[in-house]
Amino acid sequence: MKPVENEPYEDERTALTKEAFKRAFLDNLFYVQGKFPALATQNDYYQALACAVRDRLLQRWISTAAAYTKQGSRTVAYFSAEFLMGPHLGNNLINLGIYAQVREAIAELGLDFDTLLRQEEEPGLGNGGLGRLAACFIDSLATLEIPSLGYGIRYEFGIFHQEIVDGWQMERTDKWLRFGNPWEILRPEWAVEVRLGGHTEQYRDEHERLRIRWVPGKVVVGVPYDTPILGYRNNTANTLRLWKAEAPESFDFSTFNRGDYGGAVRQKVWSETLSKVLYPNDEQIQGKTLRLEQQYFFVSASLQDMMRIMRVQKLPLERFHEKFAVQLNDTHPAIAVAELMRLLVDEHVLPWEQAWDITCKTFSYTNHTLLPEALECWPLELFKSVLPRHLDIIYEINARFLDEVRIRFYGDESRLVRLSLIDENGERYVRMAHLACVGSHTINGVAELHSELLKHDVLKDFYEMWPHKFSNKTNGVTPRRWMALSNPRLTNLLGDAIGDAWIKNLDELIELEPLADDAAFRQRWREIKHANKVEFAAFVKERNGIAIDPQSLFDVQVKRIHEYKRQHLNILHVIALYHRLRSDPNADIQPRTFIFGGKAAPAYHLAKLIIKLINSVADVVNRDPAVNDRLKVVFLPNFNVTNGQRVYPAAELSEQISTAGKEASGTGNMKFSMNGALTIGTMDGANIEIRQEVGAENFFLFGLTAEQVAQTKARGYRPLDHMTPELQEVISLINSGFFSRGDTELFRALTDGLLWHDPYLVFADFESYSECQLQVSKAYRDVDRWTRMSILNTARSGKFSSDRTIREYGADIWRAPSVPVRLLSQQDVKV
Ligand code: 475
Structure with missing residues (x-):
């Protein structure tokens, strides 16, 4: 093989030629699947093929990580409760530019390529339009070489499998992980703790300042699973980082030591429930506690992960909004506004005003639906039982916001009622769309008509308050x-x-x-x-x-x-x-x-x-x-x-x-x-x-x-x-x-x-x-x-x-320049 000009020589293991690929495929079958042809199932062949392709992504992934780390690049974080990715294998072959060679290589080995492609269980971690849009977006971000991370939940069960029995829909659990997922890499070293429930209390810190402490009722651990997202025919491989919920070791130990084995097991089962299943409701909310816990879980884990990245790159937290642009895919991750405030004010002791400035410069909110039944509102009591500290923070955000409204719209009491983050007509609710609007510097709809209707209907009062925040971004597909x-x-x-x-x-x-x-x-x-x-x-x-x-x-x-x-x-x-x-x-x-x-x-x-x-x-x-x-x-x-x-x-x-x-x-x-x-x-x-x-x-x-x-x-x-x-x-x-x-x-x-x-x-x-x-x-x-x-x-x-x-x-929103990636060889990244 001759080295391509300006490109480092690719060693045998990462080479993309047909012969090298065949060898890699057979190696994977033998060493990773532990099978030889006489015993191998179609799924073994698929797994071996997927692993051989994944090896070819890793070089790009490492090169990308190295380029971004070196440059300290501004990064887009796309927060979405859903990523409806679809099968990876075919797409990765297209983006690597080796679809035809690999099809031939597999055929020459006497296997049917299409049968192997069909083995992949698609990761259906979304309901429909909103989740699929997130998948198209991370594909385009990688193709445009924009440093970015997709953050979401690694649901053990994705959208249900639909069967039709006697004309009726029947739902079956989507066990997509049953045969393993060759596209993800577990990163246990970056696990984070996420707290839930409990109560808050006041205390005095070492400078005798009055502060608030959140005493959680439960703790779960978020473990990241990374999937590389390739750009089309370039060297970029960005990351989709999905969180799995697990029980913290230390927690079940204490219960265990008290002799409460059942309690320890329940704690473990409860923790894992958090990332167990995707809510199958499209454009209709159910108001379940577990759903709010899911949302907070992935948002908190992601923001903590971003703060870790800042530490690694030796950037001060005061520059969070310079390092990251966070896009909120509808209101599902909108609790991020309150969580970033909590992290900055409670944990990193920044003054409220500075923390609020950083927060508003960090977030942007995309609305995806005008249906009233899809607007997320959480009953106050439910919200308080899951996130007591965040409720206090939301009250404080609201008080300051309404002060601003009072001055802008003198004497307009009904406007205050309409704009408040808390719905007080009857049972009280936290309005997540309002939290998203107040905590974001931009708000957008997804087609021209929709963006107009947002301005003049659903979000009219916010438009009148901040017309400059609003814009349209018509959707697209990859x-x-x-x-x-x-x-x-x-x-x-x-x-x-x-x-x-x-x-x-x-x-x-x-x-x-x-x-x-x-x-x-x-x-x-x-x-x-x-x-x-x-x-x-x-x-x-x-x-x-x-x-x-x-x-x-x-x-x-x-x-x-x-x-x-x-x-x-x-x-x-x-x-x-x-x-x-x-x-x-x-x-x-x-x-x-x-x-x-x-x-x-x-x-x-x-x-x-x-x-x-x-x-x-x-x-x-x-x-x-x-x-x-x-x-x-x-x-x-x-x-x-x-x-x-x-x-x-x-x-x-x-x-x-x-x-x-x-x-x-x-x-x-x-x-x-x-x-x-x-x-x-x-x-x-x-x-x-x-x-x-x-x-x-x-x-x-x-x-x-x-x-x-x-x-x-x-x-x-x-x-x-x-x-x-x-x-x-x-x-x-x-x-x-x-x-x-x-x-x-x-x-x-x-x-x-x-x-x-x-x-x-x-x-x-x-x-x-x-x-x-x-x-x-x-x-x-x-x-x-x-x-x-x-x-x-x-x-x-x-x-x-x-x-x-x-x-x-x-x-218009992120201002994150592209960062082209130079392909490193294994020699360049030797330890
Ligand atoms: C729109 N999903 C499409 C698409 O912008 C649009 C809501 C609540 C809970 C779970 N899922 C949802 C949506 O709101 C959704 O999928 N909206 C869709 O977003 C992308 O093209 O018109 O209906």
Whole structure:
């Protein structure tokens, strides 16, 4: 092997050539898995492969750590209760630039590479949009070479595994760590203690100053597990640091010595409960003590870890905000504001004013949802029982803040009530969004409309107080995972047509625009979509046992199941089509396959009923020979990152049909569009910006605007005013028991809810939606027109790369310059 110019010689163990890789793979199988081919399972091979790849990351990881330590770089700390990473292996191979070589190497060893990739249990440590956004962001941070750490919780059980039994969702525990996790490295030497509960008391310090001491009721130990996060084709490997909760040795010893073995065991069990399981509620809070304990646990551990880093780099704590920019991913980590104050004031004896100045310069807050039921408020008594000292600190922050409000808005008593960190209307609550706003120097929404609604609605009073804190940062997604990895056929075509600079600079896709008018290119474009559909159809056949026709239009809605996302609007339209076909067997409709996927929160009964309805309609429609050559309905179980990677490349129509003003941004909408699907959507979240980018003529728009929704509600919305004969037929068909073997009550909660309340205006938008779907069918039949529109969607999706989003956060909020990493060889870092 010849050394590359300016690059140090890579030794055998870290070499990326095919032969060196094969040797490393076999070494790992032998020495790490302790297996030889005759005994090895597919999982052993996967583990050996993963370890061989991980070895190749370590050199980058060490080089990165060395560069950051040497430079004392300003660092972004992304605080998030969720990181929905998806499988690492394929992504790391893409980012290392060795996907093709490794695939060949594995094939030459007589193994099936795809089977090995499928062995990986995805780390599903998130619910949906918010958690997946965190994963895209740390990918872009590494690609842009920005020093950063992702801080979160290493849940032993991630988002539940969804099974569909008799049409109903069943939840199974996600035992993702069962076979071990080759991507993480335990760092026990950096464990920290986190205290909880108990009470506070006053005391006098050695200078006779009155101080406050927190006497905790319990202590847990946070143990960090690090996962390297590679940049695309550079030498950067940043860190995702997730905390596991364990019992402190010393604690069970004291109980043990008192002879209380049971008590010692209970303490251990309780401690480990903290990081046991992810709360499966998406955009709905439950107000459970354990959830607050989880939030505080990872936030405290992370801030302590950052202070350790400052000590190692010999930086004084007074410069905390210069070393670190902390982004709060929604209010889940907002307790960090009070915790940093506690650490600085109580533990490091800084004056309150100085500590507050540091705190406000450290934090920034991103809001992800406008739904009132998702705004975190903790009952005061519960809060006090978990974090007594923090409650005092919050009272002090509030008192000083309200003094400021009093002066700014003289005599405006009601404003004080609205702005207070404590909700005093009835039962008292701590308002976490208010704590986040007061303790942050910037506040942002995740799409233009959402950021406007924050300013003029949910956070209006804060906007009036500090307009300069507010900005918009429209979400994005990483093109590495969502195009290069998941859509290899498209990636090849793009490579031939425009090169592969788009993977790092998605704006380059604009070079495709002229090719929309090239008939030969359009033909290739169609062939790729068709091949992706054929592959997906085989997957559906295997998972659902349903044969779907790759010639039909693949119409897809995949996302968490929620009333505001209106999966029921979609299925009502499917029923309407079914009704049309049964009423007129020769009706000329465009054959379609409706694909649904998504999890419902386990306690969200209406969402689960929507899943049941979709499956019930699927059962009838797919079996009915009068229609099943033209209509098919599929509910894909267990929609997650892995399944997303299969579905986006095969989709032709992307359903983004939330009630306007409810979907903060959406990110699935972007994944579809960049993979060439057209959108049918409302004027909501980032749909608006997608339509703006791709052009109104390449987007199927329907429904009320956010403003019209608000007006309609203000006037007193009555769903029955929007009843049409067709909608009447649809509701009657459901209520007749047609989809429920004669059970006329099964779906009553759903249909009655729509008829008498319909909080998300399904009826109000139904006609507009049906009409728009006719336009979709018409466009689809004009094959060239559709292909042109599809190409233009991809060509104009550059804005929706998370690289663009992260550049904006970097420029406006974090001010953390990139630090390119020079690859060190083992010799450079010899002890
Ligand atoms: C928005 N999750 C999407 C996405 O910005 C947006 C809330 C409470 C508890 C647990 N999870 C949540 C969310 O609020 C969430 O996922 N919000 C989503 O954030 C990224 O694209 O529109 O709904």
